[in-house]
Amino acid sequence: MDLAVIILTVVLALSLFERIQDRRERRDLYTRLMARDLTEYRDAPTPPSRTRNFLKKALERSRITAEAVSAEEDTPDIR
Numbered sequence: 001m002d003l004a005v006i007i008l009t010v011v012l013a014l015s016l017f018e019r020i021q022d023r024r025e026r027r028d029l030y031t032r033l034m035a036r037d038l039t040e041y042r043d044a045p046t047p048p049s050r051t052r053n054f055l056k057k058a059l060e061r062s063r064i065t066a067e068a069v070s071a072e073e074d075t076p077d078i079r
Contacts, residue, residue, distance in 0.1 A: 031044050
């Protein structure tokens, strides 16, 4: 029972976080669409926030590490 409550709480928290992020990104998109040019967009009262996708960065980091390891395995050992 306790595990189910914890899992439900985590899922609801993640859902709430995702909705907040979507709302911020949508607001930024509307500002971009309504701006006449780049200077008007840059002079907007709220600067666009950068989203940080930690999962994407972790996957790229692991892919780079995996490529480096496989490249080391492919090179012959000259000793």
